Amino acid sequence: MSAPVLLVSSLSKTVNGPGGRLQLLHDINFSVNAGERVAIVGASGAGKSTLLGLLAGLDTPSTGSVHLDGVSMFDLDEDQRARLRGDNISFVFQSFQLLVNLTALENVALPLEIKGDAGALAKARKRLHEVGLAERIHHYPSQLSGGEQQRVALARAFVTEPKLLFADEPTGSLDSNTGEAVIELLTRLNQEHGSTLLIVTHDDKVARYCQRTITMEAGRIMESQA
């Protein structure tokens, strides 16, 4: 068995809310192997997004650690973590998060341009072709439908050939047919690129596309099944 890409140990998160201290996550432990597709499911408010934020190093935990490819993320500073993300991680969000100021092509090329990749536009064009948006590359996000925007977001996520892809409710803003199409596309791209996928969802249909499901409830992992 290969070494885990992601190793989570004793992760917990406490915040000071208006009503006193609030524990959002309790002692989370699990690991994800390279190439795996994992779904994190649970009711709204269970703490899925909070966990995802920590796994991606977007937020800091109260205790515990996350190792990405053997690197302990919270021993790095903000800018080092940002670089680590840029090199290894991609995201797909519920609300797409495309930059409204850029065309589809420019949005997809953006992560490569940040890294200073000279062939950014050519690669971006290829990815957009893969997601079936070759005709729409010069459109701005406001000129695209929700499903199309999410497909641009997928192209953007895969353009950097990430080791790890996090998706937070990727179908949450889409109708079920469109959502299913997006998930199929996501799975296909994941297989082609051999990346590791972690999807947060409350939708069982989405979970069925994954090899493993982690169920959360009130900030704890209830079960983890293959």
Added chain:
Amino acid sequence: MNGLRLSLRMLRRSWRSGEIQILFWALLIAVAGMTAVEAFTDRVQQALENQASDLLAADLVLQSDHPIENAFVERAQELGLQFDFKTEFPSIVTAGDTLQLGAIKAVGGAYPLRGHLRISDDIGAAAVATTQGPSPGQAWLGARIWSQLALDAGDKIKLGAKTFTVTAVLWQEPDQSSNFSALAPRVMIHLDDLAATALLQRGSRARYTLLLAGSPSQLSGFRQKAEPLLNPDQRLQDIRQARPQMDIALERADRFLALAAMVSVVLAGVAIVSASRRYLSRHLDACAVLRCMGASYQTIFTIIAGQLVVAGMAAAALGVALGYGAQFLLGQALAPLLPGQLPLPGWLPGLGAFLLGTVLLLSFALPTLLQLRKVPALRVLRHDLGNLEAQGITVYALGMAVVAVLMVWQVRDILLVAYVVLGVVMAAALLYAAAWIMIRLLRAVPLKNGYGWRLGLRAMTQRGSDTARQLTACGIGLMVLLLLALIRNDLLGQWQASLPDKAPNQFLINLLPDQQQQLYGLFDQHEVERPLLHPTVRGRLVAINGEDVSKVDVDGDHAGQGRSTRSLNFSFSSSEPEYSPVVAGRWWSESESGLVSLEQEFAQRIDARIGDLIRINVAGVELEAEVANLRKVEWESFRVNFYMIFSPDVMANQPVTYISSYYQPETARRLLRDIVAQLPNVTLIDVGSMVTQIKQIIDRVTRTVELVFIFTLGAGGVVLFAAIHATLDQRIRHSALMRALGASRRQLNQANLVEFIGLGLMAGFIASAVATVVASVIASLLFDLVIIINPLVWLWGIILGVLLVSMVGFSATRHVLRQPPWQVLRTLD
């Protein structure tokens, strides 16, 4: 670097979506305004000073009581200055067997270096301008001596040992003196003929003048080299020293234009703060996404701030171009009014404005842009994280500090800058505090009726810090505009008052007491209003409280230092002079005696106070009087004024003559001839051309001030626009949501209107209050004006506030309300 490339790419879109445009326009107008003001005032200033120089016939003169040493001439030659000489002295003029005392003026071939003379062939002929004096062998005579000697063109006159041919009547000289010591009628000859007259021997009293003209740097070079060489009886004068009334007008105009330039800078700063906030709030999501992709803060900063800076620099560059264009048009519009050709503007004002604009942008936008650091990547998952903080008024602090430094550098008037900055800071603090108090009060108001009303007031109180910020921005904008308007009104009013349409253009002196009725008769005959006659007695100042002051510098001009003072004209009166009010002490009653009233600045120079005992000498008789009061005199007014006015008893039995100044309409020129003919002992001095010239200059300055003022108003409009637009997104989203929830367009319009009117009302009210205070301080301390605050200012401030804010706000939100709400919600998400 690629951050900048990305930034440029995003700029195209940011521009189209309008968020950067406001910032662009604000900066464009401010920079254009500054360029235009700087370049234009630079040019007009030069032109005005040139015109003012006409009053000296040169840019700089060296006056001396003995022939001018060669050393000065050598300095002038070294520096490449234009120069020439004139020599003035009194002498007897003979024509046939008639004798007359004349003020001889011998001038070189290049005289006048600035301005022109006006002459005519005969007393009845129309005068024409010329830029050269008489040729050798010729003499030009003033109108009065021409009539007195009953001359015709071609007649001969004798001056000392030389005979001259009379060729022209001399009507006007640029360097005509308004000083009473130059009373005798003018005879002008060529300098080359001076020796032949044999009139000037060693020790003869005469005034020798070296006239100089050249560039400012040449002139200041000459000053530097000549000053150490000056003898006690010599002095250098430029227009500002020679004509204090011009100096005052030009200096005030300078200050006003500097104030206007500062105001447009402050306005731009406020607009930048508002616009950059909106810009940044629209880019928060982008920041978070970039962060997720691993971009460093530095890269993100380059991408986001880069767009702003690039757009800002473009605006500044365009602003410079526009400013030059505008000042060119202003120059064209004013050209017919300005003497000669306007000098071309330099490139320095443009460069200065460009740099100022760039620095302005950075320093006002930076505090907001630095908040980029606080945008967490987690915002991509939790949308409420990392919204812009309420920054209060501290966001202006850095910008104001930078602007203050820059303005001191540009305007070179620390006091003015200090007062304006202080005013703005005070206004900002007051506005911010008042905004919060009013918001609290409004929260407490129970609202039962009218959904729109409730919604509008709710919107104001709920977005408390937005409201406070908007109020501050609108208020500062209104405040500086009102401030400028107040000072402008005062300044113009004061100028107009100092030189009314019928300002006296003739001085009459030496009228004997028994000639009064005859004089009045002549005035009646020509239907000219009878002049006010002032009794005068000539004498010298001797002592104050027994201490000898016979060598004190009575005119405060350092002329003839260390020598006995010139004789003065004393007057006496039982009533307080209308145009010269008492400022300390009180005027005497009929029963009081032995008193004197002093002009306040004169009193300062001779160091006399109320209660001191003044001794004077009139025709060998010593007289004493106690100082009863001090008066203020407007020397600019061309009215007859006296340093000392005694109570009538002091001057009883003294030889009195009368002096007067009056306005002689153009249609009554014959009055002059009749007075000269019938009252030969009376001296008339025509200062009409000088009055006209000064009036023209002031007129031009006034027009410049007006044009600049209009420019600044434009900048004020942009500020209000930016302030309202800063929260437009929230407003749009809010309106769309409300409509989705079933609010009618009418209700939302009403709600918006209530909010805008409320904002305008508060901003206008506070702005008026602060503007009033700051304007009075600035007016009295820097413009030497006593401001009379019109209570209407408050009304204007409030009306202006309400109108501007609601108009701008309404036009900005109206189109939003016309779109289907779904479309709005979708494009915003």
